[in-house]
Amino acid sequence: MEEDLSGALNSISLGQKDSEIMDSFGLYVVTWNVATAEPPDDVHSLLQLSSPKKPDLYVIGLQEVRAAPLKFVSDLAFDDSWSHLFMSTLAPLGYVKVTSIRMQGLLLLFFSKLDHVPFIRDIQTTFTRTGLYGYWGNKGGVSIRLSFYGHMLCFLNCHLTAHMNNASHRVYESEHILDAQTFDAKNTPRILDHKAVFWFGDLNFRIEDHGMNFIRNCLTSQRFDLLWPKDQLTMMKKKETVLQKFEEGPLNFQPTYKFDLNSDNYDTSGKKRKPAWCDRILWRVLSKSLQKGVVEDGEDKEEQKKEQEEEFPLRVAQESYTSKMDYNISDHKPVVGNFCLELRKIYDTPLVQVCAEGDWSADFDALITYTPLQSFSSSAWDWIGLFEVGFKSISDYVTYTWVKDDQVAFIDGFQIYVSKDDIPVRGGEFVLCYYSSNFQCIVGVSQPFKVQGSRAAIEEGCLPENIDGLNQAVAS
Known part of the structure; x- marks a missing residue:
């Protein structure tokens, strides 16, 4: 396939x-x-x-x-x-x-x-x-x-x-x-x-x-x-x-x-x-x-x-x-x-397509799907990192998951779950990056997506109700 x-x-x-x-x-x-x-x-x-x-x-x-x-x-x-x-x-x-x-x-x-x-x-x-x-x-x-x-x-x-x-x-x-x-x-x-x-x-x-x-x-x-x-x-x-x-x-x-x-x-x-x-x-x-x-x-x-x-x-x-x-x-x-x-580009397709499935929230486990778009040598040390939009370097991830751990194959690629405990409670805007250990570089980047902050933290007054308020709070 x-x-x-x-x-x-x-x-x-x-x-x-x-x-x-x-x-x-x-x-x-x-x-x-x-x-x-x-x-x-x-x-x-x-x-x-x-x-x-x-x-x-x-x-x-x-x-x-x-x-x-x-x-x-x-x-x-x-x-x-x-x-x-x-x-x-x-x-x-x-x-x-x-x-x-x-x-x-x-x-x-x-x-x-x-x-x-x-x-x-x-x-x-x-x-x-x-x-x-x-x-x-x-x-x-x-x-x-x-x-x-x-x-x-x-x-x-x-x-x-x-x-x-x-x-x-x-x-x-x-x-x-x-x-x-x-x-x-x-x-x-x-x-x-x-x-x-x-x-x-x-x-x-x-x-x-x-x-x-x-x-x-x-x-x-x-x-x-x-x-x-x-x-x-x-x-x-x-x-x-x-x-x-x-x-x-x-x-x-x-x-x-x-x-x-x-x-x-x-x-x-x-x-x-x-x-x-x-x-x-x-x-x-x-x-x-x-x-x-x-x-x-x-x-x-x-x-x-x-x-x-x-x-x-x-x-x-x-x-x-x-x-x-x-x-x-x-x-x-x-x-x-x-x-x-x-x-003229010799290649213009990334090696991997990465997506954040569904709505992400700090209150629930989240789902990542990734699909190899070209044949390449993957490794047990490959990982997918969660990065805030505007991250500085490859080491600037918020959390990561190994692609070979608990992955499930489906018709178009693979799925991996991310524990809610690893998702930032404050929420924000993020991207997912697939890092290849063999290539020593990022070979796939998702579209930006929003993560809803923890409802419990919002109710306790630790976080604002909306993302605009969140961004203002982080900036201040």
């Missing part, structure tokens, strides 16, 4: 793809060396939340997050202050933290609108230390790779060696990180195997030769283009093959390093370090001839790769590239890049 259903859905999906146009998704990338500072009170401007068009994905890379031993241990046990701020800001707008990775001062966060979460799979993270000859993580790179509607993407956040005379060493570190980071995947074992790669961070490249007076005159007159020829990254891209693989938008914004703290003045200390574009965002889309598809024995590999690219293309366009000068808690200014991902 399940195989027939899966086959029917797949045939419908493949039939539709012949006539589908490309889908567009917004990606917003942030890189910021925060110089061990605590986060500001507000990041709405940083995330451009006043814009009427919200991105589908946020990728936030920080460097020099405070990593003193006691604080680092507490950050591992609980969300660090930066993660907490971004989650608290984005969750009410419908974004979920899908995954993250931390290596000492390097932090990389990946957020998605909830609608896309069931189509984000094959998530893996890794890191590479380059400080103290590879033994210390104050420098290096952290990465997240994943499948987005079937297209393999990788995001790499780096903090490379500092100082003017280390340009060649920065290139060496970049090559080492790109080569050393590997993933448990047949077709995309390394970063550069992915269909699209976004590389960003405090790359620490400086402006050579020009004196301080010339640089300041260029900045005052906003003739940034006069400084580009002596930007080390621009210079290195002309001769280093690995850098030539990446694109970057024009540097039409002020150098983002080095500022006096809590000011917009470049370094006035005795060192008077020259301004530089240390903080960068680059990207690369794998060329058609190198893209890897699923290749069957006996088939022409190059021909199949070409056919897959023609059927499921991916294009990346940068819509804006700038700095956010209104943040001054660090000696670096944050840099943001707004991208459009244009792609």
Whole structure:
């Protein structure tokens, strides 16, 4: 029955793809060396939340997050202050933290609108230390790779060696990180195997030769283009093959390093370090001839790769590239890049359909139904979680139930009961999410539904009579 259903859905999906146009998704990338500072009170401007068009994905890379031993241990046990701020800001707008990775001062966060979460799979993270000859993580790179509607993407956040005379060493570190980071995947074992790669961070490249007076005159007159020829990254891209693989938008914004703290003045200390574009965002889309598809024995590999690219293309366009000068808690200014991902979905059906059956109340046991829509390897460790609408991350569930415990098969799928003791007495608006242990991600999300608060609690005056009153009480 399940195989027939899966086959029917797949045939419908493949039939539709012949006539589908490309889908567009917004990606917003942030890189910021925060110089061990605590986060500001507000990041709405940083995330451009006043814009009427919200991105589908946020990728936030920080460097020099405070990593003193006691604080680092507490950050591992609980969300660090930066993660907490971004989650608290984005969750009410419908974004979920899908995954993250931390290596000492390097932090990389990946957020998605909830609608896309069931189509984000094959998530893996890794890191590479380059400080103290590879033994210390104050420098290096952290990465997240994943499948987005079937297209393999990788995001790499780096903090490379500092100082003017280390340009060649920065290139060496970049090559080492790109080569050393590997993933448990047949077709995309390394970063550069992915269909699209976004590389960003405090790359620490400086402006050579020009004196301080010339640089300041260029900045005052906003003739940034006069400084580009002596930007080390621009210079290195002309001769280093690995850098030539990446694109970057024009540097039409002020150098983002080095500022006096809590000011917009470049370094006035005795060192008077020259301004530089240390903080960068680059990207690369794998060329058609190198893209890897699923290749069957006996088939022409190059021909199949070409056919897959023609059927499921991916294009990346940068819509804006700038700095956010209104943040001054660090000696670096944050840099943001707004991208459009244009792609044809390789899959557009979730693995599992999840539903809350009937009316839910904290006074009665509740019923969940779930139906596999495609064949996949389920596990006894799969679970379905109850999440409040606006939840922050996958670990932010209210309660959960194992799918293999007390499940009952019926004609269209499976049913599981949830004890009334596990349902929040205050009620509210919730969604159900099916978490796959094998995929290590959410593969199905229900429609939002309301849960009626406990009648006994309402009668005792612990809860208001209606959901509007409940929401006002929770907000206050």
